[in-house]
Amino acid sequence: MSREKQVPMRQQDSDIRIHNFDEVPLGYTEEEAILEAERCLQCPNAPCGEGCPVQIDIPRFIDHIKNRRFAEAIATIKEENTLPAVCGRVCPQENQCQVVCTLGKRLEPVAIGKLERFCADWEAEHERYCPEVGKETGYRVAVIGAGPAGLTAAGDLRKLGHEVTIFELLHVAGGVLMYGIPEFRLPKEVVKREISALEEMGVKIEVNKVIGQIYTVDELLENGYNAVFIGTGAGLPRFLGVPGENLNGVYSANEFLTRTNLMRAFRFPEYDTPIKVGKCVITVGGGNVAMDSARTALRLGAKESIIVYRRSEQELPARREEVEHAKEEGIKFQLLTNPIRFIGKDGAVAGAECIRMELGEPDESGRRRPVPISGSEFTIKADTVVVAIGNGPHPLVPRTTKGLKLSQHGNIVADPKTGQTSKEGIFAGGDIVTGAATVIEAMGAGKRAAAAIDRYLKEKK
Numbered sequence: 001m002s003r004e005k006q007v008p009m010r011q012q013d014s015d016i017r018i019h020n021f022d023e024v025p026l027g028y029t030e031e032e033a034i035l036e037a038e039r040c041l042q043c044p045n046a047p048c049g050e051g052c053p054v055q056i057d058i059p060r061f062i063d064h065i066k067n068r069r070f071a072e073a074i075a076t077i078k079e080e081n082t083l084p085a086v087c088g089r090v091c092p093q094e095n096q097c098q099v100v101c102t103l104g105k106r107l108e109p110v111a112i113g114k115l116e117r118f119c120a121d122w123e124a125e126h127e128r129y130c131p132e133v134g135k136e137t138g139y140r141v142a143v144i145g146a147g148p149a150g151l152t153a154a155g156d157l158r159k160l161g162h163e164v165t166i167f168e169l170l171h172v173a174g175g176v177l178m179y180g181i182p183e184f185r186l187p188k189e190v191v192k193r194e195i196s197a198l199e200e201m202g203v204k205i206e207v208n209k210v211i212g213q214i215y216t217v218d219e220l221l222e223n224g225y226n227a228v229f230i231g232t233g234a235g236l237p238r239f240l241g242v243p244g245e246n247l248n249g250v251y252s253a254n255e256f257l258t259r260t261n262l263m264r265a266f267r268f269p270e271y272d273t274p275i276k277v278g279k280c281v282i283t284v285g286g287g288n289v290a291m292d293s294a295r296t297a298l299r300l301g302a303k304e305s306i307i308v309y310r311r312s313e314q315e316l317p318a319r320r321e322e323v324e325h326a327k328e329e330g331i332k333f334q335l336l337t338n339p340i341r342f343i344g345k346d347g348a349v350a351g352a353e354c355i356r357m358e359l360g361e362p363d364e365s366g367r368r369r370p371v372p373i374s375g376s377e378f379t380i381k382a383d384t385v386v387v388a389i390g391n392g393p394h395p396l397v398p399r400t401t402k403g404l405k406l407s408q409h410g411n412i413v414a415d416p417k418t419g420q421t422s423k424e425g426i427f428a429g430g431d432i433v434t435g436a437a438t439v440i441e442a443m444g445a446g447k448r449a450a451a452a453i454d455r456y457l458k459e460k461k
Contacts, residue, residue, distance in 0.1 A: 003035075005107070006108045006109075007028070007035050009027065010027075014328040014330070018299060019299070020299065021182065023187055024184050024325060030070075033115055034066060034068065037063070037066040040062045040103070041103055042062075046058065048098070048112060049097070051098075053441055054087075054440065054447055055080050056076075057076055061116075062112070073119045077120075079131070082155035083194045084117075085120035085124070085194055086148070087439065089113075090185065091116075091440040092319050093111075093113035098110070120194075128197060130197060130201060131201065134159060134161035139162045139226045140163045141154075141165075141225060141226065141229065141453060142220045142228045143164060143165070143167070143229045144231065145168065145233060146170075146207075147175020147177065147231055148175065148177065148439045149429045151166070151195065151446070152442075152447055153446035153449050154166050154203045155198050155201065159201070162454070163202075163204075164202075164204065166206065167206050167209040168208075169209065171208055172262070173195050174188075174192075174195060177191045179258040181257075182260065182292050183261060183266070188261070211396075212396035212397050212399070212400040216402075228425060229427045230412060230428040230429075231430045232393070234392060234436045237253065237254040237391050239252065243342065244342030244343060245342060247344045247347065249383060250384075253283075256275070256293055257289070257292060257296065265300070275300055276384075277301055278383020280302065281304070281382065281386065282308055283308065285307075285308075285388035285390075286315070287317045287318050288318045290318065292322075294386075307332070309337065310357050310370040311359065312335055312336055334380070336357045337354045337356060340353055348383075349383070351380055355372045356378075390435075392410060393411050393412070393431070404421060405422035411432060411435060412428040414428040414429065417448060417452075419445060419448060419453075427456075429445030430445050430446065
């Protein structure tokens with residue numbers, strides 16, 4: 001009989017962690033991982049595998065853990081997943097592999113994500129497993145963007161024997177994994193470790209390369225690349241469009257988190273990227289990025305950090321784990337509330353005028369639409385505001401690629417099963433196609449596109 005509850009993962013106490021950027025969950029020990037692995041029922045039909053966007057053989061890797069075959073466990077994961085240490089930390093397993101876990105129908109589901117993280121962390125302390133690279137095909141593939149979709153596509157294409165070069169516009173590879181997700185949730189050394197494994201396989205990464213300026217996608221095809229994968233993500237921040245949004249101290253979440261994560265503002269003055277947050281920080285939004293921003297603000301020295309969200313707690317799109325961590329750390333939630341203008345003093349933000357909301361009929365997202373309550377306006381004082389209401393596709397690559405079909409929102413139109421765009425030899429996947437989604441969904445798109453590119457190249461031959 002399986003134990004009812006998952007083996008809990010140790011974590012930093014909330015009163016300590018709000019003063020540092022160290023990782024909050026501390027990972028499983030070998031014995032804890034084995035105890036959790038023993039809960040797996042080893043279902044013949046393995047619904048968990050079907051729930052995984054990258055199709056890991058979950059029962060097999062868990063069985064290896066149960067029998068202390070940790071090297072075999074990480075090798076099994078890496079057959080399908082290029083970034084296990086990342087996915088084990090930030091993948092929403094509760095909505096994917098774990099939600100269909102058979103054990104979860106009666107008890108708590110197996111902690112698949114925590115076990116995946118254990119395997120990746122075990123590998124980091126022991127011998128690295130490097131997937132086998134197939135016979136060289138002679139084909140060259142350009143990957144634009146070194147985020148989750150691009151890294152996954154590159155890894156799979158390299159395993160198939162193709163020559164792969166990733167072009168990344170920033171000075172480091174990793175995309176949102178490096179600039180968007182805080183250190184306390186995803187340490188940057190973990191990301192670098194995963195990327196270095198790809199380089200060991202022979203994937204070439206060229207940073208500071210802005211495709212659309214130094215070369216267009218069409219020029220890449222003209223200059224010797226046989227196919228191109230576009231995985232540039234959704235990096236263009238959205239704003240509220242209310243008065244006062246241009247005041248000093250009002251940040252997009254993109255800028256706020258990039259300054260902190262990629263430019264290491266939390267280690268000022270060692271790194272010359274200061275962020276002045278003041279006593280009170282308001283974060284507008286309810287997703288994971290909003291939670292990351294609000295929790296980051298506390299660690300940067302804010303005495304009070306407030307989430308302002310226009311729907312109720314039930315509609316919060318953030319992972320439940322992230323919401324709970326935020327509550328443990330003292331983040332305040334001002335729900336059913338929406339800013340209507342930001343108040344300035346001497347050119348800097350001094351507060352937000354907000355209005356109470358109530359929930360009406362469901363909108364196109366399926367969630368009940370927030371409706372303003374007339375006469376309910378009130379003010380929250382604040383020294384800093386972070387707007388975390390989503391991102392759109394960056395237009396540079398789509399606009400500089402001739403004949404590429406785009407949606408009305410500027411996303412690239414691509415076949416969801418193959419990533420094939422309207423132009424021969426050009427494939428796309430991840431947030432540039434779907435809009436902002438999860439890391440693992442972008443990785444799934446990268447895998448599907450890699451398989452389709454491989455077929456395209458073989459058929460072309």
